[in-house]
Amino acid sequence: MRDIFRGFGAVFYKETLHVRRDAGTLFFSLTMPLLQMFLLGFGIDTNIRRIPTVVYNADGRRESRELIDRLKNSDTFYIMRYVQNDRDMNDLIVAGKARVGIKVPVEYSDRLLHKMDAQVLVLIDGSDSSVAGQAINVSNAIGLDESLRRALPDREFRAVEMRPKMLFNPDSRSPNFFLPGLTAIMLLNVTTFLTAFSIVREKERGTLEQLFVTPVRPFGLLLGKLLPYLGVGFFELCLILTCMRFLFQVPIHGSVLLLAFLSLPYLFAALSLGILISSKAASQAEAMQLAFLPILPSVFFSGYIFPRETMPAIFRPISYLIPATYFINITRGVILRGATIRHLWTDGLALFAIGTFLLIVAARRFQNKVISA
Amino acid sequence: MAAIPQAGTEVAISADHLVRKFGDFTAVNDVSFQVKKGEIFGFLGPNGSGKTTVIKMLTGLLPLSGGAAQVEGLDVRTHAEEVRERIGYMSQKFSLYDDLTVAENLTFYGRIYSLPPDRLKRRMAEIVELNGLGPYLDRLAAKLSGGWKQRLALGCAMLHQPKLLFLDEPTAGIDPVARRQLWDLLFELSGHGITFFVTTHYMDEAERCSHVAYIYYGKLIADGTPNSLRELPDVQPPGTIRVEITTPEVTRALRFARQIPGIRSATIFGQSIHALIEDHFDLHDLREQLLKEGISVAEIRPLAPSLEDVFVELTYKHQTLLEGSRA
Numbered sequence: 001m002r003d004i005f006r007g008f009g010a011v012f013y014k015e016t017l018h019v020r021r022d023a024g025t026l027f028f029s030l031t032m033p034l035l036q037m038f039l040l041g042f043g044i045d046t047n048i049r050r051i052p053t054v055v056y057n058a059d060g061r062r063e064s065r066e067l068i069d070r071l072k073n074s075d076t077f078y079i080m081r082y083v084q085n086d087r088d089m090n091d092l093i094v095a096g097k098a099r100v101g102i103k104v105p106v107e108y109s110d111r112l113l114h115k116m117d118a119q120v121l122v123l124i125d126g127s128d129s130s131v132a133g134q135a136i137n138v139s140n141a142i143g144l145d146e147s148l149r150r151a152l153p154d155r156e157f158r159a160v161e162m163r164p165k166m167l168f169n170p171d172s173r174s175p176n177f178f179l180p181g182l183t184a185i186m187l188l189n190v191t192t193f194l195t196a197f198s199i200v201r202e203k204e205r206g207t208l209e210q211l212f213v214t215p216v217r218p219f220g221l222l223l224g225k226l227l228p229y230l231g232v233g234f235f236e237l238c239l240i241l242t243c244m245r246f247l248f249q250v251p252i253h254g255s256v257l258l259l260a261f262l263s264l265p266y267l268f269a270a271l272s273l274g275i276l277i278s279s280k281a282a283s284q285a286e287a288m289q290l291a292f293l294p295i296l297p298s299v300f301f302s303g304y305i306f307p308r309e310t311m312p313a314i315f316r317p318i319s320y321l322i323p324a325t326y327f328i329n330i331t332r333g334v335i336l337r338g339a340t341i342r343h344l345w346t347d348g349l350a351l352f353a354i355g356t357f358l359l360i361v362a363a364r365r366f367q368n369k370v371i372s373a
Numbered sequence: 374m375a376a377i378p379q380a381g382t383e384v385a386i387s388a389d390h391l392v393r394k395f396g397d398f399t400a401v402n403d404v405s406f407q408v409k410k411g412e413i414f415g416f417l418g419p420n421g422s423g424k425t426t427v428i429k430m431l432t433g434l435l436p437l438s439g440g441a442a443q444v445e446g447l448d449v450r451t452h453a454e455e456v457r458e459r460i461g462y463m464s465q466k467f468s469l470y471d472d473l474t475v476a477e478n479l480t481f482y483g484r485i486y487s488l489p490p491d492r493l494k495r496r497m498a499e500i501v502e503l504n505g506l507g508p509y510l511d512r513l514a515a516k517l518s519g520g521w522k523q524r525l526a527l528g529c530a531m532l533h534q535p536k537l538l539f540l541d542e543p544t545a546g547i548d549p550v551a552r553r554q555l556w557d558l559l560f561e562l563s564g565h566g567i568t569f570f571v572t573t574h575y576m577d578e579a580e581r582c583s584h585v586a587y588i589y590y591g592k593l594i595a596d597g598t599p600n601s602l603r604e605l606p607d608v609q610p611p612g613t614i615r616v617e618i619t620t621p622e623v624t625r626a627l628r629f630a631r632q633i634p635g636i637r638s639a640t641i642f643g644q645s646i647h648a649l650i651e652d653h654f655d656l657h658d659l660r661e662q663l664l665k666e667g668i669s670v671a672e673i674r675p676l677a678p679s680l681e682d683v684f685v686e687l688t689y690k691h692q693t694l695l696e697g698s699r700a
Contacts (some may be wrong), residue, residue, distance in 0.1 A: 010484030014470065014477070023471040210468035213432045213539075214485045215457050 007216030011224025019228050029194060030236055033186035034243060040182055041248045045174045048134040050078035054098040056089045057082065063109040067120065069371045071102065072085070075139040089123070099125045100135050112150065143354065168253070168336040175248040178303040180331035181241050181304040184324045187263070188298055188347065191233040193291050195274030198225055200287040202280075218363040226271045226359075244335075253338030262330045262348045269323040269355035276358050279365040298324040326351050385410045385445060385537050385568040386431060392439030393426055400426045402591040408584070410536070413559060413569045415582030417684065421684040423591045424572045425465075428539050431570070432462055445537055446548070461530035465542040467522045471515035475506055475525055478514055480533060480688060486533035493532075504558070509573070520551025527558070537568045544573065556581055576681040587684050594687050603678045608686045613637060614652045615678050618663075619645040619671040626668045640685055647682055 019026060053071070057064050071077045080098055083089050093097040101123035111118040122139045126132045169176045202208040211221060237260065244250045252259075274296060281287035299305060301315065302324035308316065319325045326347040331340035333347075341348075386408035401423045406415040418424050423642070429435040431442055433453030433686040442449045445459045469478050479500065483493040501507050504524040509517060514525060523543060530538060544552045556578065558570055563583075571582065579585050580599055587595035595602055602608065609615065620626045623641050630639045630648055639648040656673050663670050678686075 006487075007485050010481055013484060014481045017473055017477055085532070159400065205471075206464055206466035207468040207470060209434070210462065210464055211485075212434055213457060213462040215454060215484070215487075216485055313617060349463070 001365060003220075004217050004306045005220040007211075007214070007220035009226045011216065011221050012097065012227055015198065015225050015228045019232060025194075025197075026232065030239065033190060033236060033240060036186060037179065037182060037240065040291070041175045041244075044178060046130075046177065047172055047174060049075055050133055051076060051078045051100055051131060052098045053077040053100040053102060054081050054083055054089050054092045055079050056084065056101070056103045058106045059104045059108040061109040061110050064104040067104065067108075067142075070142055071139070074138055074142060076100075076134060085167070093123060093125055094257055096125075099131055100139075102139075116277060151185070154216065168338075173250075176246075176250050176336060177248055177320060179244045179248060180335045181302075181328045183237070183331050184266070184302070184327040185295070185298060185304060186240060187233055187267065187327075188273075188324055189295060190236055191267055191270040192231055192274040192294065193288075194229045194232060195226060195271045196277040196281065196287045196291050197284060198229070199275060199278035200281050200284050204283060218366045219359075222275055222359060222363055224367070226268070226275065228265070229271055229274075232262065233270070237263050237267075250335065254333050254334035254340065256334075258341055258344075259331065259334040262334070262344060262351075263327070265348050265351035265355060266323055266327040266330070269351050269358060272355045272358035272362060273323070276362040276365070278364050290364055294322075296323055301325070302328050303358050304328055313369070320350075321354075323351055323354055341363065376694040383409055384443075384470075385412070386414075386570065387421065387443045388427070388440070389442065390440035391427065391437060391442060393423075393430055393435060395640075396439040399591055401430065401588075404588065404591075404593045406586050406593060406596050407440075408568060408570060410564060410568050411564050411566050412584050413571060413582045415538075415579045416570060416572045416576075416588065417579055417585060417586040418572075418588035422588050424539055424588060427460075427588070428541055428570070428572065432460060432539060433457060458533075458684050459535055459537065461533070461535040461538040463526045463530040463538070463540045464541060465545050467519075467526035468699060469526055469529070472513060474513055475517070476510045478525060478529055482529040483532050488533060496532050496534070500532060503645065504528045517596055518551075518553065519547040523547055523551065523555060524558075527555070531562075531567075531668055536566070537570065538562075540571045541571060541602060542572050542574065545577065548561055552578075575685075576679065579680045585680065587687060592691070594691050595683065599680055602680065602683045605683070607690050608678055608683045610637075610649075612652055613649050614671055615647065615649050615676045615682065616656065616659075617642075617645050617647055617676040618659075618673050620663070621671070622668050625666075626663060626670075629663065629666050629668065633659070638686070638689065640682075642681070647676065649686075 055068055057068060068079070072079055077100060081092065083092070086103070087099040088103070089098075089103065093101050101121075103123070104120040105119065105121070108118050108120065120143070122135070124132045124135045166172060199208070202211070241252070241256065241259070245252055274291070277290045277293075278287060281290050297318065301308075301311070301319045302322050303319065304324065308319050311319065311357075330339075330344050330347050333344050380602065386406075387400065387404050388404060391401050391404040392399065404423075404427065405527070416424055416427065418430070418611055426435065431439055431444055431449060433449050433456055437450060444456045447456050447459075449456055471483065476497070479497050483496065488496060493502055501510065504527065505526060506521070506528060509521060509525075514522065517525065527538075527540075527543070531541075544555060547555075552575075559571075560581075563569060571578070575577060584598055585595070585602065586593055595605070597605075618626065621644070623644060623646060627639055627646055630636055630646060635651045635654045637649040637651065639646050660670050660673055
């Protein structure tokens with residue numbers, strides 16, 4: 001009653017020893033994320049280039065060949081084969097060998113020469129929406145450009161040209177986009193698992209029951225368990241950032257110190273989540289399953305892969321409950337946009353609030369449930 | 374039964390009509406007893422009869438559904454924190470941290486009870502001396518044998534010098550020599566005025582307690598010194614004597630003995646049968662009757678009831694009562 005954090009120092013001392021003794025787990029939990037990072041950083045390119053394309057040029061004259069050259073030069077299409085009939089073109093698309101089929105009809109050049117409208121058939125495999133979208137956009141643009149060129153051969157009239165400029169990631173490099181988000185997911189993974197396991201292990205051994213017969217208070221116990229893993233998570237963050245900066249050449253535009261500072265409330269929230277999980281799980285196997293639960297929502301609803309803006313309105317509130325949402329905004333903000341505390345303090349505050357809430361819920365569960373179990 | 378909780382200096386634990394329910398199931402049913410200071414109080418009963426539940430209630434881990442309990446003069450419902458400062462608890466699993474050394478385990482528990490560093494150092498030296506842990510200080514707890522684990526667990530539980538220690542099956546799963554050594558240690562500590570509340574399965578351990586209580590499916594059915602229990606009328610009804618029949622054919626002899634009028638009860642103990650017989654019964658007659666059935670008898674001799682006899686009788690009587698009330 002005097003001290004709601006009673007036992008904190010003792011538990012912190014003991015937990016630090018556990019972390020040091022169990023070098024295997026520590027090594028595993030530190031290297032797994034780096035492995036994921038290598039896979040995603042080297043293996044994934046979200047920019048759509050060189051879509052395999054099959055061409056059936058039934059016309060074959062100069063105008064049609066010019067059109068096909070322009071498609072080829074766009075770098076969006078890679079012409080993998082020329083065929084001589086509709087059936088071959090269809091087969092290649094159905095077999096998945098080509099994503100796009102372009103058919104130039106026999107009368108294409110004739111119609112253009114007679115100042116008539118001409119059509120080109122573009123078949124697109126819709127089974128991958130982002131590839132399909134890119135194929136439509138680029139073929140439309142090329143068609144429009146070609147039309148303008150033919151309609152205004154003398155070029156005395158200037159068409160309106162949009163000049164997009166990509167801020168923050170001018171080359172649209174995939175690692176720049178992926179890795180800051182991945183940092184959040186990886187930290188969540190490691191810290192949730194480690195804390196959940198550390199408490200469930202005590203349940204299995206019976207030491208937790210023993211602790212409850214001592215004057216240790218729930219907050220002392222939980223914070224003592226949480227802080228060593230906060231250290232582990234922080235070290236992990238430094239590893240990830242180092243790899244990201246020097247191996248994947250992702251420039252960090254903002255302050256690394258700010259990023260480190262704002263990672264604390266995020267780690268706190270993730271660790272509290274781990275503790276909450278451990279209050280529910282009776283065995284390590286159960287803890288393992290439960291610890292997977294928050295990962296999928298964190299991947300899909302946080303804006304890590306799919307933009308939150310495209311989410312159906314009823315799902316959007318969910319994203320505000322997920323710690324990763326805020327931290328992804330923080331990592332992308334600091335690393336890519338050079339954001340400062342002025343832009344990000346609300347995210348930090350939200351994370352701290354979520355963490356505190358989760359920890360209080362967990363402590364209450366420990367006070368009530370574990371004791372009477 | 375002694376229902377008035379005496380908060381005097383003599384009483385370490387006073388349980389007064391304790392009740393604990395889990396849903397419809399009554400795990401502890403109106404249990405009252407007192408543990409005097411300096412006693413080794415043996416709390417016995419079959420598995421699942423409510424021993425651990427009573428310990429959890431007395432240590433404030435489980436709320437009481439009814440009744441009252443005072444530990445070291447403090448009400449466990451309102452002063453659970455203070456109670457925990459004053460007691461030590463050792464669970465049946467010797468809840469140690471396997472990946473910590475002996476010294477680290479002790480240090481951890483010392484810090485939990487907020488012992489100042491110099492006092493912790495002194496107490497650790499005392500405990501190590503008392504429990505003979507000296508050679509193992511830097512060994513991981515996982516590498517200790519069962520007996521040493523138990524000594525370490527006991528050391529952890531008494532680092533803060535509690536006056537009352539709860540030991541939940543302290544000798545489960547350890548070898549006989551280590552068991553004997555632990556009991557020697559308990560006697561020594563008890564001599565220093567420490568009270569022990571010990572649960573056990575072993576009857577030889579029960580015989581060593583200064584006071585025993587037997588709980589059977591939530592009901593306390595015996596409470597007293599081992600000697601006073603032996604003299605209970607339920608155990609040794611007037612006009613009966615207890616004999617030990619030693620025979621190589623115990624099972625057959627038992628079946629037959631139970632049919633002889635004048636034999637109130639009979640139970641197998643190893644190579645012999647303990648029987649409660651009416652005292653007009655002639656022991657030679659009994660031997661003759663058994664021989665007639667082709668059962669050779671090595672020896673029949675009178676016997677004082679052991680605590681095991683006591684609990685068998687009481688359990689039997691309680692069972693018949695239960696069945697009677699159900700019928």
